[in-house]
Amino acid sequence: xxxxxxxxxxxxxxxxxxxxxxxxxxxxxxxxxxxxxxxxxxxxxxxxxxxxxxxxxxxxxxxxxxxxxxxxxxxxxxxxxxxxxxxxxxxxxxxxxxxxxxxxxxxxxxxxxxxxxxxxxxxxxxxxxxxxxxxxxxxxxxxxxxxxxxxxxxxxxxxxxxxxxxxxxxxxxxxxxxxxxxxxxxxxxxxxxxxxxxxxxxxxxxxxxxxxxxxxxxxxxxxxxxxxxxxxxxxxxxxxxxxxxxxxxxxxxxxxxxxxxxxxxxxxxxxxxxxxxxxxxxxxxxxxxxxxxxxxxxxxxxxxxxxxxxxxxxxxxxxxxxxxxxxxxxxxxxxxx
Amino acid sequence: xxxxxxxxxxxxxxxxxxxxxxxxxxxxxxxxxxxxxxxxxxxxxxxxxxxxxxxxxxxxxxxxxxxxxxxxxxxxxxxxxxxxxxxxxxxxxxxxxxxxxxxxxxxxxxxxxxxxxxxxxxxxxxxxxxxxxxxxxxxxxxxxxxxxxxxxxxxxxxxxxxxxxxxxxxxxxxxxxxxxxxxxxxxxxxxxxxxxxxxxxxxxxxxxxxxxxxxxxxxxxxxxxxxxxxxxxxxxxxxxxxxxxxxxxxxxxxxxxxxxxxxxxxxxxxxxxxxxxxxxxxxxxxxxxxxxxxxxxxxxxxxxxxxxxxxxxxxxxxxxxxxxxxxxxxxxxxxxx
DNA sequence: GCCGGTTCTGCAACCGCTTGCAGATCTAAT
DNA sequence: ATTAGATCTGCAAGCGGTTGCAGAACCGGC
Numbered sequence: 242x243x244x245x246x247x248x249x250x251x252x253x254x255x256x257x258x259x260x261x262x263x264x265x266x267x268x269x270x271x272x273x274x275x276x277x278x279x280x281x282x283x284x285x286x287x288x289x290x291x292x293x294x295x296x297x298x299x300x301x302x303x304x305x306x307x308x309x310x311x312x313x314x315x316x317x318x319x320x321x322x323x324x325x326x327x328x329x330x331x332x333x334x335x336x337x338x339x340x341x342x343x344x345x346x347x348x349x350x351x352x353x354x355x356x357x358x359x360x361x362x363x364x365x366x367x368x369x370x371x372x373x374x375x376x377x378x379x380x381x382x383x384x385x386x387x388x389x390x391x392x393x394x395x396x397x398x399x400x401x402x403x404x405x406x407x408x409x410x411x412x413x414x415x416x417x418x419x420x421x422x423x424x425x426x427x428x429x430x431x432x433x434x435x436x437x438x439x440x441x442x443x444x445x446x447x448x449x450x451x452x453x454x455x456x457x458x459x460x461x462x463x464x465x466x467x468x469x470x471x472x473x474x475x476x477x478x479x480x481x482x483x484x485x486x487x488x489x490x491x492x493x494x495x496x497x498x499x500x501x502x503x504x505x506x507x508x509x510x511x512x513x514x515x516x517x518x519x520x521x522x523x524x525x526x527x528x529x530x531x532x533x534x535x536x537x538x539x540x541x542x543x544x545x546x547x548x549x550x551x552x553x554x555x556x557x558x559x560x561x562x563x564x565x566x567x568x569x570x571x572x573x574x575x576x577x578x
Numbered sequence: 579x580x581x582x583x584x585x586x587x588x589x590x591x592x593x594x595x596x597x598x599x600x601x602x603x604x605x606x607x608x609x610x611x612x613x614x615x616x617x618x619x620x621x622x623x624x625x626x627x628x629x630x631x632x633x634x635x636x637x638x639x640x641x642x643x644x645x646x647x648x649x650x651x652x653x654x655x656x657x658x659x660x661x662x663x664x665x666x667x668x669x670x671x672x673x674x675x676x677x678x679x680x681x682x683x684x685x686x687x688x689x690x691x692x693x694x695x696x697x698x699x700x701x702x703x704x705x706x707x708x709x710x711x712x713x714x715x716x717x718x719x720x721x722x723x724x725x726x727x728x729x730x731x732x733x734x735x736x737x738x739x740x741x742x743x744x745x746x747x748x749x750x751x752x753x754x755x756x757x758x759x760x761x762x763x764x765x766x767x768x769x770x771x772x773x774x775x776x777x778x779x780x781x782x783x784x785x786x787x788x789x790x791x792x793x794x795x796x797x798x799x800x801x802x803x804x805x806x807x808x809x810x811x812x813x814x815x816x817x818x819x820x821x822x823x824x825x826x827x828x829x830x831x832x833x834x835x836x837x838x839x840x841x842x843x844x845x846x847x848x849x850x851x852x853x854x855x856x857x858x859x860x861x862x863x864x865x866x867x868x869x870x871x872x873x874x875x876x877x878x879x880x881x882x883x884x885x886x887x888x889x890x891x892x893x894x895x896x897x898x899x900x901x902x903x904x905x906x907x908x909x910x911x912x913x914x915x
Numbered sequence: 916g917c918c919g920g921t922t923c924t925g926c927a928a929c930c931g932c933t934t935g936c937a938g939a940t941c942t943a944a945t
Numbered sequence: 946a947t948t949a950g951a952t953c954t955g956c957a958a959g960c961g962g963t964t965g966c967a968g969a970a971c972c973g974g975c
Contacts, residue, residue, distance in 0.1 A: 243695065243720075245961060256925045261963055269923060288695030292638065293961030295629045296930050303677070303698075311663050318659045325678065326648050333682055338698065340640070341662065341678040345670055358580065358625030360931095361640075361675065383580075495860065523832065524860045582931060593955045598933055606953060630931035633960050697961095 327539025470496025664876025807833025
């Protein structure tokens with residue numbers, strides 16, 4: 242098989258300790274020995290065995306990214322590709338590898354316990370914040386380093402990155418109101434996700450601040466598919482004629498648009514999606530959406546985590562990533578105020 | 579920290595060898611000792627340290643998935659999410675974790691060498707086949723297990739999964755011809771990718787078999803973006819009026835459609851994309867595309883690799899995954915034959 | 916020539932688990 | 946009672962690195 246430290250040591254005529262120290266750039270090694278050792282390494286094409294190293298070091302230089310189970314959470318694929326990209330970019334630059342997984346049948350906690358207990362990884366990136374999250378509690382208890390993409394309920398010491406979900410929806414809602422819209426429907430995700438409640442709160446507060454009555458009949462709170470969104474839109478239309486619909490994912494927004502088109506209301510109702518997926522610019526009317534900059538979320542999540550792993554001082558435990566409202570045709574609906 | 583084998587051994591009043599054997603379900607352990615040991619494990623919440631295990635075993639139960647650098651290869655994002663999903667599904671079911679990475683600046687071979695040399699992983703999944711691929715040569719030389727998504731030039735012993743790229747394009751081209759199309763343009767990828775040459779060959783052979791002259795002026799062979807595809811389409815239109823365009827990615831096809839729409843030819847030219855991305859069904863005219871079943875490609879890639887890693891017999895070294903042509907509006911163009 | 920202080924290197928233990936081999940214990944046959 | 950064989954368990958070496966500590970070699974100063 243391939244060369245080990247012992248081989249290098251033998252060839253260079255030193256002990257393995259010395260080889261190890263050369264590798265670590267230990268100052269107490271004379272330049273000549275270092276050169277001799279490095280020569281030997283070259284000759285043998287030596288590469289240190291990371292596993293052995295990890296065992297000794299208690300560090301694997303690997304971080305895990307836990308995605309939601311795609312089966313139960315089919316939305317937001319583009320979000321994850323981009324987040325992965327951001328994480329990888331930062332991680333690789335600092336010598337870390339990325340272990341990617343998702344629950345799939347097993348409950349998420351089981352996976353986490355396995356990952357943590359087996360000592361395979363140094364830290365974890367979680368991609369959602371749930372109410373009473375057992376995983377966060379577990380990681381907290383075992384003091385296992387982690388960072389979460391999302392806004393934790395207890396956000397004092399946890400590392401996290403997130404968009405200002407409350408703020409962006411507040412702003413969008415306000416804007417819609419100022420443009421003369423009154424009946425604004427809201428299709429959000431499940432209530433136990435913080436991202437959902439934050440966004441809905443932004444929506445609710447904007448209505449309240451502008452003295453618009455809140456109508457629970459046009460507020461939906463589940464994760465669903467394009468077709469269920471279409472279905473719900475039909476219900477909404479049966480109930481009343483909305484001025485605008487905010488959907489927290491482009492896929493849902495597409496479902497909304499579909500029903501609106503079918504009922505010839507495509508240009509009467511403002512529709513706004515989230516995540517600025519590729520489709521948004523190609524549908525007609527093109528879909529206004531919110532770019533959440535998933536790549537940056539991933540990048541900074543990795544940054545917080547790895548900085549922590551390296552024991553470097555951290556000036557902050559969280560970062561807010563700018564989300565940008567991208568206006569397209571779907572929300573440019575004339576409305577006489 | 580957390581319990582080790584030694585702790586379990588002490589509590590159960592046995593040696594670590596025994597604990598280890600219990601863990602491995604070694605037959606030479608009496609039921610009573612086994613029970614006593616398992617009790618101790620329970621009490622201590624023992625979880626074996628995978629790193630130590632790997633060191634001893636020379637197996638990490640981790641496989642790497644190498645994606646192309648997204649920066650230089652921005653297309654096909656959905657392909658990768660789906661492939662990842664398939665790989666993960668199979669891998670997790672068999673106790674393997676997924677290490678995900680891509681070159682990013684570094685050349686790919688460097689990463690591979692690091693990954694292989696550092697002994698972090700048991701096997702590798704590559705996601706493209708290039709001509710004279712240094713990586714495959716390297717892996718071959720070091721006899722490191724790998725599987726490739728794509729069709730290797732030397733396909734006798736290499737493990738691989740792929741669509742029948744030649745066949746599907748041949749079929750599509752033939753079909754276009756039978757519908758009366760004659761001038762069929764082809765926008766493919768870079769020539770050193772096997773997927774490109776396979777597809778183009780299918781296209782060329784279909785033309786040849788139907789005695790349609792081949793016009794190099796409407797054959798393009800680079801990876802490019804939506805906007806460059808639009809640009810190229812302009813060139814093509816300047817040169818002649820094509821009957822149909824086959825683009826080996828939906829993003830390119832969208833660029834084609836854009837130019838066609840701008841020049842009011844959207845309904846005169848049949849356009850066919852690849853990868854059946856979400857956009858395909860939402861654009862107007864909706865885009866005919868080829869569903870390559872990336873999830874299955876990933877799933878079976880993992881399967882071939884892991885079966886190999888487990889040393890189980892393998893009846894075949896490759897699998898062909900069905901690709902399905904999905905006809906939508908963009909290719910339903912009336913043409914008087 | 917002796918001594919204290921540097922500078923450099925090696926010994927050996929350790930990280931936590933696996934496994935070949937030998938030895939202990941027990942059973943049953945002679 | 947003796948012994949061969951079967952059954953179970955432990956010893957100790959090994960996987961490939963790291964690191965505290967001790968000691969060797971060398972330095973200049975007195």
